Amino acid sequence: MDNNTLSETSKFLSYILRHKPAAIGLQLDTEGWADINSLIIGAAKEGRILDQAIIQTVVNSSDKKRFTLSEDGQHIRAAQGHSTPDVDLQHIEKKPPEFLYHGTATRFLESILQQGLIAGSRHYVHLSQETQTAIAVGLRYGKPVVLKIESLRMYQQGFTFFRAENDVWLTRHVPNFFIYQD
Ligand code: HQG
Numbered sequence: 001m002d003n004n005t006l007s008e009t010s011k012f013l014s015y016i017l018r019h020k021p022a023a024i025g026l027q028l029d030t031e032g033w034a035d036i037n038s039l040i041i042g043a044a045k046e047g048r049i050l051d052q053a054i055i056q057t058v059v060n061s062s063d064k065k066r067f068t069l070s071e072d073g074q075h076i077r078a079a080q081g082h083s084t085p086d087v088d089l090q091h092i093e094k095k096p097p098e099f100l101y102h103g104t105a106t107r108f109l110e111s112i113l114q115q116g117l118i119a120g121s122r123h124y125v126h127l128s129q130e131t132q133t134a135i136a137v138g139l140r141y142g143k144p145v146v147l148k149i150e151s152l153r154m155y156q157q158g159f160t161f162f163r164a165e166n167d168v169w170l171t172r173h174v175p176n177f178f179i180y181q182d
Contacts, residue, residue, distance in 0.1 A: 065166035080164035091162035096151035103138030124170035
């Protein structure tokens with residue numbers, strides 16, 4: 001499979017497994033799992049040809065380990081990033097490191113420094129342990145800027161943090177007084 005097809009298929013799977021399973025008549029369970037056969041059948045109805053091998057290739061080649069296969073190999077889910085209300089993935093709660101980072105675009109700064117970081121349409125605010133990841137995330141929306149979050153101080157004050165299967169850190173909201181421009 002060439003890189004374009006790979007990336008396009010990965011985006012399709014992200015869209016279906018995080019945001020709109022109903023677009024292909026697919027049902028996810030509350031932990032976000034989809035039956036792979038149903039996924040293949042649903043996709044085919046929309047003219048998109050998938051099979052086990054293609055799905056396996058996308059899962060294996062995902063730089064961010066976006067997808068997880070179940071142990072029986074018959075189910076797949078997105079590791080994080082959901083917006084669909086069907087899913088309430090029980091991420092593992094974890095004590096965060098002293099600082100975590102959030103990449104965004106400069107044009108969102110003013111609003112973020114006023115309201116703090118909000119999850120928007122997703123279930124959580126996404127944070128990373130390294131600044132490089134944050135820069136790449138910020139680049140998606142324009143000129144990137146990296147925000148440094150006082151995650152340990154938040155945790156000590158009762159905020160909950162989770163670490164997804166692919167090491168993305170999640171929390172519900174980051175008030176502005178824990179946010180610094182790096
Ligand atoms: C911004 C990708 C104005 C926030 C990445 C972001 C990530 C505010 C945008 C994952 C705001 C939401 C998630 C406020 C937050 N005012 N703007 N108060 N609070 N924002 O895409 O974190 O490649 O929903 O800074 O790697 O950018 O898809 O979240 O710019 O891990 O696997 O609102 O998506 O992963 O955008 O990205 P998103 P995100 P994948």
